[in-house]
Amino acid sequence: MKSIYKKYFLLLLIIICILFYYIFIVNHRPVEIVAIHQDENYSFVLVKNFPISKSNKIAWWIENKDSLARQYGIPLPAPYGGFSIVFFSISKGYKEKGKYDRLCFIDMKPPKNCIDKEKIFSVTYSKNRGTIFTVSSGEYKIESNNKIKKVN
Template sequence: MKVVNKKYILALILPGCILCGYFLWLLLRPIEIIAVHKNGSHSYVLVKNFPFTDNGKISWWLKNKDSLKNQYDIPNPAPYGSFTVVFWDFGGGYKEHGKYDRLCFDDMNPPINCIEKNKIFSVSNSKNMGLTFITNNKIYRMKKNGEMVKTKYE
């Protein structure tokens, strides 16, 4: 009877450990910046392995904004201070324009200069709205004192 219980427990623990290990691996993968494309004060960053959570995305931006400026010269504010940085999932790689509603980059030679529109995260700054983070369905605004205010995306 005890052997059956040990096998049953092992049958539950082993898949649980494998599943936990897989989720840990997903969380700890390094974020890869594949390319940066610019259009005036707008920057488009193609990434792999971006954080899943809103908090993870915003924390990553706050931690890495200086290195993004130094390494890629983004954000690139307009003369009046506004900028937008959009992070796109690069999982599928560059594609041809052929399919409807792909995002294509003018700074690359066609035909393989487009990506699927899978926006992950965006950061913008403007005089009226201040620093704003947009995720899948939420908008976060950072007040001057550093406090975050979350609103629903409509």
């Protein structure tokens, strides 16, 4: 019987270590902004170590939007006020155009001026909808009570 308890204890210890790693290491790494590309009122931000959860992505944006404006001049709204900022993972670096689903930047010289489209987060603003946050699970908005609500 003791060997069964040892196996369960070891399994529990491994699970706790994985959770610790995720919560305290992966989710709290500083975000690294590698590059920003601008195309009119669209900003493309290439990042490493972006938060994983929806709420941490939105919290990161709220905490860093003023410094992004100061340091990088984004967002750059259109004359009507709308803007779009899309965050892409750049973990694999710039690539040549070759592959079908790559985003290429006109402000860089080819051949290595493209990235794989690993979209991880976006922030858009329009007068009709307000500020919308898009993640893989859908669109979200911050309500007046500071609660995050899914947009239908």
